[in-house]
Amino acid sequence: MGGPMAANLLGSGYVVKAWNRSAAAVDNFVALGGSRVESVADLRDETVIIFMLPDLSFIEDASEGLLSAWRQVPPAPGTLLVVMSSVSPVAVKAFGRFVTQASDGNATVVDAPVSGGSEGAQRANLAIMVGSSQEDFARLLPVFEAMGTTIRRLGELGAGSLAKACNQLVVGTTTAALAEAAELGERSGLDVNALFEVLSGGLASSRVLEFVGPRLAAKDYVPTGPAKFMHKDLSFVLESADASGAAVPIASAGVELYAELIRQGLGDLDLAVVRQAIANLGTTVA
Known part of the structure; x- marks a missing residue:
């Protein structure tokens, strides 16, 4: 589902860089005008990073290099790491605390899982369930609107999951x-x-x-x-x-x-x- 979601962001005018565990899966995205990065750590200077992987364990593994880089040079204040996968509501809160600590308090995790399947991802009419602060939700709303039609903030981190x-x-x-x-x-x-x-x-x-x-x-x-x-x-x-x-x-x-x-x-x-x-x-x- 990450592929069509990223494509819809491109179609809405966003500059999108992509990484995938299987590099070949990014080829179609590059053909649409997106760009490829070799590792998640290459996204260290981005202020919005979205994960769409099968489970939180995959996200934790993929983000190891990113968090190591942030421990050396913290990201810009207000950086948002958005988990759009279906993950444990309990575990994502712990992950949020870990990311905040690793980034010297400059990065915040938002959980925003989706419903609608591959068809909803392709048509940009996903339902998006968000756990975040009101401020972070307002910042991300235009991004979510490029991918979904029913978008609600349910509460703080973990509420979306x-x-x-x-x-x-x-x-x-x-x-x-x-x-x-x-x-x-x-x-x-x-x-x-x-x-x-x-x-x-x-x-x-x-x-x-x-x-x-x-x-x-x-x-x-x-x-x-x-x-x-x-x-x-x-x-x-x-x-x-x-x-x-x-x-x-x-x-x-x-x-x-x-x-x-x-x-x-x-x-x-x-x-x-x-x-x-x-x-x-x-x-x-x-």
């Missing part, structure tokens, strides 16, 4: 419920497409049904995003629930279901493959 965890709780468990309905319906003699058409006309209608439903019905598991990431995201729900004392029984069931999906070797396929994971748990009726 908590909102994304709640988003994934709804998306992950709704997809699983639709997959379960598809399996139950088909095994009982219903046409899944007809079933979903009826569901879409009633209270069960949702954006999840609209976008994932056709793939569930067709058993189309070509990845638009690896299903294994849902296990990670739902684990963040449990972590946040432990910290707040909230009960999350549906999230707990979802974590176990997506763990089972990974155990079945389906984690690299599309989220809709949760239907296959559920089918594999079923029994054959004579």
